[in-house]
Amino acid sequence: MKNNDFKKIDSLLNQIQVKPHNNDLEATIINKAKKIKQRKSFGIYIQLLIESFKNSLLSLLSGFHNTMIISPKDKTLSISQYSITIFVIIGFLGGIIASNLSIGNESQLFFSDNFVTEILFDEGISL
Amino acid sequence: MLNESKSDYDLLKEIQRGNHSAFKRLVSLHTSRSYNMAYRYLNNQQDAEDIVQQAFLKLWRNPYSWTPGKAQFTTWFSRVIINLCLDFLKTRKPNALSLNFNFVDKKILPIEKMIQEEKEILVQETIQKLPTRQKTALILCYFEKFSNKEAAIILETTEKGVQSLLLRAKDFLKKQLLFQNDNRKR
Numbered sequence: 001m002k003n004n005d006f007k008k009i010d011s012l013l014n015q016i017q018v019k020p021h022n023n024d025l026e027a028t029i030i031n032k033a034k035k036i037k038q039r040k041s042f043g044i045y046i047q048l049l050i051e052s053f054k055n056s057l058l059s060l061l062s063g064f065h066n067t068m069i070i071s072p073k074d075k076t077l078s079i080s081q082y083s084i085t086i087f088v089i090i091g092f093l094g095g096i097i098a099s100n101l102s103i104g105n106e107s108q109l110f111f112s113d114n115f116v117t118e119i120l121f122d123e124g125i126s127l
Numbered sequence: 128m129l130n131e132s133k134s135d136y137d138l139l140k141e142i143q144r145g146n147h148s149a150f151k152r153l154v155s156l157h158t159s160r161s162y163n164m165a166y167r168y169l170n171n172q173q174d175a176e177d178i179v180q181q182a183f184l185k186l187w188r189n190p191y192s193w194t195p196g197k198a199q200f201t202t203w204f205s206r207v208i209i210n211l212c213l214d215f216l217k218t219r220k221p222n223a224l225s226l227n228f229n230f231v232d233k234k235i236l237p238i239e240k241m242i243q244e245e246k247e248i249l250v251q252e253t254i255q256k257l258p259t260r261q262k263t264a265l266i267l268c269y270f271e272k273f274s275n276k277e278a279a280i281i282l283e284t285t286e287k288g289v290q291s292l293l294l295r296a297k298d299f300l301k302k303q304l305l306f307q308n309d310n311r312k313r
Contacts, residue, residue, distance in 0.1 A: 009300050012246065012250050013250065013270075015246065015250070016251060019172045021159075021166075021179075022172075025179065030151050030154055033184060037147060
């Protein structure tokens, strides 16, 4: 290839301009990261809360174990124990959603509508 | 308060501890270069901005994805940007229109400026036609001023391999641009 051709290509490449990015690109990235951090810490908080609930519930149920009408040999949860567990968890989640909705009016919601769902999915929390 | 002169390594250590200000500093240090690279790859402002956002948020979500000692942060992050661009190009519809060209009123432009803009578009289109590795080598070495050694790490090849890719890229551009020039003359 002739050197002249190279020079021509070089000068053509030098002429190409990059369209500048929006001024708020950095701010957008930083804000999104902040939101992720908030969600993450809230998710960890919920996870710990559920964990402690689970533990206290299990210790409570094991305390009931002898007094309840189930066979002591049966190590799985009875229907009544199961329904109490579900009732407590639903009540707990309902409380979070209700408090989320009542934090402010529609325009000043602290969290988005699907905040709890997003956290549960993001953090992989399983009930 | 973060020291201005903190290296990428220090910043990443802070980020791994969840320090948001360190992340802020890293973003301000690397946004422009990352954006330029993505733009050269995709030739579209919006898409390039999306890629840069994705790359930084990926790093924020998983700051341990960068292993110190293996490669410099800039080199590693460029690889992340390139991979995201390639993934994006795979999913983008082949006939999607690029909305990036500035459709200006040609009547009010001097003839030289018009010719210049046409040339730019032509060269940009030709760069997009380059095979992936040649295009990457050209963007890294020519536009982003990476050394051949750094480009070799990103492209997972040798320095000679990079030189060969650059030579082939320029040869391709020359042939394509001369061919288009001949077509115009006819």
